[in-house]
Amino acid sequence: MNAPSIDVCYLDIARAAASTVGRVLHNSSEFKGAGFMISNRLFLTNNHVIYNSAMATACLVEFNYELDVTGCPTAVTRFALAPNEFFVSNPREDLDFTIVAIGNRVSGKGELSDFGYCPLKKANEEHSLSEFVNVIHHPYGNFKQIVLSARLAAHTDEVLHYYANTRSGSSGSPVLNAQFELIGIHHYRRPTRTAMTLDGRPGPRDANEGIRISAIVKRINSEKNNLNEKQRALIDTALNCPFRHPV
Numbered sequence: 001m002n003a004p005s006i007d008v009c010y011l012d013i014a015r016a017a018a019s020t021v022g023r024v025l026h027n028s029s030e031f032k033g034a035g036f037m038i039s040n041r042l043f044l045t046n047n048h049v050i051y052n053s054a055m056a057t058a059c060l061v062e063f064n065y066e067l068d069v070t071g072c073p074t075a076v077t078r079f080a081l082a083p084n085e086f087f088v089s090n091p092r093e094d095l096d097f098t099i100v101a102i103g104n105r106v107s108g109k110g111e112l113s114d115f116g117y118c119p120l121k122k123a124n125e126e127h128s129l130s131e132f133v134n135v136i137h138h139p140y141g142n143f144k145q146i147v148l149s150a151r152l153a154a155h156t157d158e159v160l161h162y163y164a165n166t167r168s169g170s171s172g173s174p175v176l177n178a179q180f181e182l183i184g185i186h187h188y189r190r191p192t193r194t195a196m197t198l199d200g201r202p203g204p205r206d207a208n209e210g211i212r213i214s215a216i217v218k219r220i221n222s223e224k225n226n227l228n229e230k231q232r233a234l235i236d237t238a239l240n241c242p243f244r245h246p247v
Helices: 009-019 053-057 213-226 229-239
Strands: 021-026 030-037 042-045 059-063 077-081 087-090 097-107 132-137 145-155 159-162 174-177 182-188 208-212
Touching: 009 021, 009 132, 042 229, 053 059, 053 097, 087 213, 097 229, 132 159, 132 182, 182 213, 208 213, 213 229
Parallel strands: none
Antiparallel strands: 021 030, 021 059, 030 042, 042 097, 059 077, 077 097, 087 097, 132 145, 132 174, 145 159, 159 208, 174 182, 182 208
16 A cells, blocks of 8 residues: 655644643752643643642753754753642543633743644544554653654543653643644543543553543533633633644
């Protein structure tokens, strides 16, 4: 079978998705996991990476921790978090997510707008178990890497199971479909819940597990009336993006 031919803009979309991903550092140096922008102000990661607003206050997000085409580290930019402006979290035993506002720049020359965001739009291929997924992560806290074409093996309404070469520190990474549309957030290297395969059998026990973005969006929508007006405006910006691909 011949390999498909695709438009070269696919590479630009992949690069845009990668730019949204940052490392979470506690007390400026302790690596906790990854996360990614979901709007021009909001950052999404796991609850087990940032579990409360007090911890968020002590954390930074570092963008551009990666290598350039010559193999040299690129210049990073760090931002403080602003949980006083927005902080919503869900326990690791449930949907395991934290959404927090990005605050002031701490170091580096990048503007927050330079890094873009992954929209929380429902992806066209989100439910297809014949699809492949991509994971952009910081395994062991190392320079940013990408897992390409990981096979999606099983799912439920809340989780995705896929085969990907993730490592400790990959928690909070975006899980994207083949078109680099956001479909999940990675949280464990092994399943914690039973998911079903295409033929209706329980999924494999050696796959990775991510939380579905559609489940997170549904939960946010059911609870956002508990937020104040400014907080609702921030989350509505993330929920109502007109684009599907990374911006």
